[in-house]
Amino acid sequence: MFHEFFRWLQEDLGFDPDQGASWSQQFLGSFNLWSILEGTHVLTLMLFAGTIWIVDLRMLGVAFKNVPFSKINEKVLPYTAVGFAAMLITGFILFLAKPMDYYHNVWFRAKIIFLIIASINIFWFHHKVQKNQEEWDANPNPPLPVKLSAVISMTSWILIIIFGRFIAYNWFECGKPQPAFVNVFAECATTSSGIVRADAILEEGPIESAPLEAEAPSTEEDAENAPAAASEEGN
């Protein structure tokens, strides 16, 4: 849906003929900038996930049972909010280094889906579950909706962290032989001959009858060259 926009962002915006690279590509190829931002993304993750778990474990009735929920919330939540803001800002800037690649990355998509689920859970907690907080604030064993919200929160953040780490691996890149649902989920393009192209938009129309043998490398040497050829096409 947004392929063309992200392709333009990645390949055309601010293209400098002397450097042969767009702003996005210059950022990706920068000596330190990308690494510093990713380092910040990961370090603030500790602040964010570490503190939100303290709140979640109290909501589950597992830790700090004798401390009222409101006390924990009041002390810990400001750190969580700072960590969350830093993660969103650094994450968004990191995304600009390879927007088109991330857009078609299965793990990035899964991560965004769980970010949305986690956000809905926060909204539900604040607008529904927390309404009668006085009734369970000091209760060492909070009621079911509170525990449920804590479980959704912890599960979502664990998955977001795992999927975030997996983004770096191209196991399910478009153009690789893989189940059809993966191609659908990653919005890869399929030609009329059934061949999935690394490029998600069919600029030149469907590939005519591309020989199927060309898809599956027959020798070891072909297999070694195949990924390079796919990435030249520009996933």
Ligand code: HEM
């Ligand atoms: C707030 C919750 C978030 C968490 C818990 C989180 C977690 C992570 C983790 C664990 C990594 C892997 C770091 C590594 O390589 O070791 C990562 C990388 C990354 N995240 Fe996030 N992230 C969050 C938000 C975001 C957002 C909102 C975006 C973008 C809109 C984003 C974009 C990225 C990108 C582009 C990478 C680099 C992937 C790569 O090429 O290796 N993150 N994130």
